[in-house]
Amino acid sequence: xxxxxxxxxxxxxxxxxxxxxxxxxxxxxAYPYVxxxxxxxxxxxxxxxxxILAQCNHRPNAAVxxxxxxxxxxxxxxxxxxxxxxxxxxxxxxxxxxxESRPAFPLYRIGGIVLDYEKLLSWGTAGLQQNTEESPLxxxxxxxxxxxLRRVISTYVDQARxxxxxxxxxxxxxxxNRPPASVRDAIxxxxxxxxxxxxxxxxxxxxxxxxxxxxxxxxxxxxxESATDLVVALWDLISQYDNKWNNRVIVGxxxxxxxxxxxxxxRIAIEASRRVRRDQPQLSLRFYGGQxxxxxxxxxxxxxxxxxxxxxxxxxxxxPAVSRAFRVTEEEAEQYLPYGCGETVLSHCxxxxxxxxxxxxxxxLIALFGGVHPQxxxxxxxxxxxxNSLDELWxxxxxxxxxxxxxxxxxxxxxxxxxxxxxxxxxxxxxGSDCVNRDKTLLAGGSRYVTACVETYGNTxxxxxxxxxxxxxxSLDAMREAIRANWVxxxxxxxxxxxxxxxxxxxxxxxxxxxxxxxxxxxxxxxxGERIGxxxxxxxxxxxxxxxxxxxxxxxxPDGRSxxxxxxxxNNPAPGNDRNGVTAFINSxxxxxxxxxxxxxxxxxxxxxxxxxxRPLFESLLDVYFAKGGAQAMITVVNRADLEAALLEPxxxxxxxxxxxxxxxxxVDLAPDIQxxxxxxxxxx
Amino acid sequence: xxxxxxxIFDIQRxxxxxxxxxxxxxxxxxxxxxxxxxxxxxxxxxxxxKGQSAxxxxxxxxxxxxxxxxxxxxxxxxxxxxxxxxxxxPTAQPEFLVQxxxxxxxxxxxxxxxxxxLFGSSLxxxxxxxxxxxxxxxxxxxxxxxxxxxGVDNRAIAATRKRLVATGANVILRCPLIDGANVNGxxxxxxxxISRQVAQTQLLPYHSLxxxxxxxxxxxxxxxxxxxxxxxxLDELRDAIVLRGGVRVEVG
Numbered sequence: 001x002x003x004x005x006x007x008x009x010x011x012x013x014x015x016x017x018x019x020x021x022x023x024x025x026x027x028x029x030a031y032p033y034v035x036x037x038x039x040x041x042x043x044x045x046x047x048x049x050x051x052i053l054a055q056c057n058h059r060p061n062a063a064v065x066x067x068x069x070x071x072x073x074x075x076x077x078x079x080x081x082x083x084x085x086x087x088x089x090x091x092x093x094x095x096x097x098x099x100e101s102r103p104a105f106p107l108y109r110i111g112g113i114v115l116d117y118e119k120l121l122s123w124g125t126a127g128l129q130q131n132t133e134e135s136p137l138x139x140x141x142x143x144x145x146x147x148x149l150r151r152v153i154s155t156y157v158d159q160a161r162x163x164x165x166x167x168x169x170x171x172x173x174x175x176x177n178r179p180p181a182s183v184r185d186a187i188x189x190x191x192x193x194x195x196x197x198x199x200x201x202x203x204x205x206x207x208x209x210x211x212x213x214x215x216x217x218x219x220x221x222x223x224x225e226s227a228t229d230l231v232v233a234l235w236d237l238i239s240q241y242d243n244k245w246n247n248r249v250i251v252g253x254x255x256x257x258x259x260x261x262x263x264x265x266x267r268i269a270i271e272a273s274r275r276v277r278r279d280q281p282q283l284s285l286r287f288y289g290g291q292x293x294x295x296x297x298x299x300x301x302x303x304x305x306x307x308x309x310x311x312x313x314x315x316x317x318x319x320p321a322v323s324r325a326f327r328v329t330e331e332e333a334e335q336y337l338p339y340g341c342g343e344t345v346l347s348h349c350x351x352x353x354x355x356x357x358x359x360x361x362x363x364x365l366i367a368l369f370g371g372v373h374p375q376x377x378x379x380x381x382x383x384x385x386x387x388n389s390l391d392e393l394w395x396x397x398x399x400x401x402x403x404x405x406x407x408x409x410x411x412x413x414x415x416x417x418x419x420x421x422x423x424x425x426x427x428x429x430x431x432g433s434d435c436v437n438r439d440k441t442l443l444a445g446g447s448r449y450v451t452a453c454v455e456t457y458g459n460t461x462x463x464x465x466x467x468x469x470x471x472x473x474x475s476l477d478a479m480r481e482a483i484r485a486n487w488v489x490x491x492x493x494x495x496x497x498x499x500x501x502x503x504x505x506x507x508x509x510x511x512x513x514x515x516x517x518x519x520x521x522x523x524x525x526x527x528x529g530e531r532i533g534x535x536x537x538x539x540x541x542x543x544x545x546x547x548x549x550x551x552x553x554x555x556x557x558p559d560g561r562s563x564x565x566x567x568x569x570x571n572n573p574a575p576g577n578d579r580n581g582v583t584a585f586i587n588s589x590x591x592x593x594x595x596x597x598x599x600x601x602x603x604x605x606x607x608x609x610x611x612x613x614x615r616p617l618f619e620s621l622l623d624v625y626f627a628k629g630g631a632q633a634m635i636t637v638v639n640r641a642d643l644e645a646a647l648l649e650p651x652x653x654x655x656x657x658x659x660x661x662x663x664x665x666x667x668v669d670l671a672p673d674i675q676x677x678x679x680x681x682x683x684x685x
Numbered sequence: 686x687x688x689x690x691x692x693i694f695d696i697q698r699x700x701x702x703x704x705x706x707x708x709x710x711x712x713x714x715x716x717x718x719x720x721x722x723x724x725x726x727x728x729x730x731x732x733x734x735k736g737q738s739a740x741x742x743x744x745x746x747x748x749x750x751x752x753x754x755x756x757x758x759x760x761x762x763x764x765x766x767x768x769x770x771x772x773x774x775p776t777a778q779p780e781f782l783v784q785x786x787x788x789x790x791x792x793x794x795x796x797x798x799x800x801x802x803l804f805g806s807s808l809x810x811x812x813x814x815x816x817x818x819x820x821x822x823x824x825x826x827x828x829x830x831x832x833x834x835x836g837v838d839n840r841a842i843a844a845t846r847k848r849l850v851a852t853g854a855n856v857i858l859r860c861p862l863i864d865g866a867n868v869n870g871x872x873x874x875x876x877x878x879i880s881r882q883v884a885q886t887q888l889l890p891y892h893s894l895x896x897x898x899x900x901x902x903x904x905x906x907x908x909x910x911x912x913x914x915x916x917x918x919l920d921e922l923r924d925a926i927v928l929r930g931g932v933r934v935e936v937g
Contacts, residue, residue: 580699581698581699581700582699583707583757583760584699584756587757617701617764620760620763621707627763
């Protein structure tokens, strides 16, 4: 802990960057080249060699060389890899998931922590010290941390004064020791501490900031308009922090302590997102039967304008699903938070992270080819004779998935163990629910729930592959030959595979396999967790354009997909395969049980004509989707014609926002292959 | 009841332009009209007549169709939608049509019949209790024009319309508008007049998307050179109809 405190003394002042003219709050950051982080800089103690080399034009001087020497073998990531358990290492020999074609890779990060901001705001830094002074473990580090934070704040006060930003200076002075009394001060303290912690998902800001906002509105120190300006200013800084895969803000939902005040903040938050029209923050609206319908209505208005936010979460389905998946009470489950691209964590009492990626279609191919990669012939699976029937193939596929899941679970535990030994993550620990009471650090017994998840990709392609093999009764020898040749000479076979039943059309022959693949992957992750003593190890079916990347690295698959083609996006049908209308698409989606995993994302694309001119129909579709068990929806409102126009004249279409998967982006900023994948998705109109 | 078999060429789910709400539309094979703007020429042939074939059609029982319709019941209930029978001309298979609509009603589905109106009063009497909304085409105002543009004169069709209006049926008038074919002052005035007698009037712009189907069927494209109608032009025509006294007129 002493080491970490001393690192923070240097690290935090370097992390924080000057206030820029026009800022309404202090708090910009640039991650130092070396330091300690949960995820943004690297995992644990990191040394960002690539960035340093780029900075010195790949000609490091002697001092830099000796720094590299010092860090060699000392970064947390290297320590993890070097000491990884043998079996897990064997199954996960590489970390190069962006360039190598393999079924599974570990990831190095702790991505799913949200701090207890309510505690922070009610205590202030002084309260934080008082409430930890009895603790043998935490007393000294918290004293040091608060001293560092006060120095950061003092520096910012000087800057604010120089810039003439008295409102910023006043807020900073107000929170230097005391708890905040206004929403402005509350945002300022929250923001500085969030940045100090290395977390970048913020939880239920409506419930946390609502009471401050309500008091300010009541006493006249703010109006709706000036409050919206403040939230817009916070959104600007979140956007500057720039991680479009995270930066989640949650509003609405069950289990809020101050629902009325929270609703007031939520309305302003939706309006702020509508105004800034950026890809961040990822504003997410939770709703349920008993909530003021005005919030959802405003959310849909914003979506109809093409904003892509808020992302919608149906608590009537999600809360029971989280309760079942995470084995917690419904009351605890009410404090679920979507983070990142769509994973779930329990607010400030659980650690969670997606620490592995799995390429399910490649698992299928390796099973089909008896344990070897179909293109390279490299052994990378469970070796054995090649399967010759559908049943045998299914058994072999399950073995491949189990092998990957078991390796990833073991590796994940190892990541937590090594990282927990290396780093206490002081800010995240003391602002979690249990570390102080337990006198333990976050990853060494301090967190109430330790959970983890594996990102699976191509689930739909695997399901469609099995459905197509079943439907066409193709011999697996012929299948292998066709895949090796990437369909050359097997065009007729490919045609019949492509025209076989596909998931997404409410066709039992397609959807049955989607359910089977889904349940197998979910169950496999659970069992792999249990083997290492975890009862909360899940898959997540999210998307962050890895469906495109993994597609590029994967040979042809039995659903008729060609080598290199994109995978389906998350839980969705493969692009263009949902040909039976939006009602059928929705009926298929809700067949996948939401209570078996730690998050799945559903992308839906609707035409502006439907959403604006025929709004009651659009709302009917969503209502039925949610009533039938739809847990989540990310909606893009866009014309195909607009997307095509944007490809031709990107300079005119900078405003066009689309939901890629687990994140939003300006369409014109996306890589051509991702643009193409989005274009190919069905627009419902 | 004897289970009849009908000939259909498609079942389309999530239909949002074929009557109120979200619907499932069943397209019946066969049509006695030959509208020059028809974008479904493959629906014309009546394979039960000698010398006609419809390779893309298939036979189906009412039960088979209603099994598909059932899948989206929740969507109909929420949106006020249901089953739409379209074509082709559904009344070209009268007994099967009556059986399908009767069974649909007994299962509690809202029903729409999309029809040209070319059928007699006895069939209408049978359809009346099992059809919630009639989507009734209105294509040309003069008999001569009607004959020229659709291949049949409009006497029986006008009689059906008058009977529907007189019995107080729920009618949505559907008016395809094609510049250079049926758009003229008299027709717009007639649409305006009739609009006052029906629940709603929808203006349907001509689109040339069906052209390739004619080519595929080896039929000469009847309106070659006529472009799809722009939404501005359609708004203009709607305004003209409203100026002539039209009410509840919407662009479709």
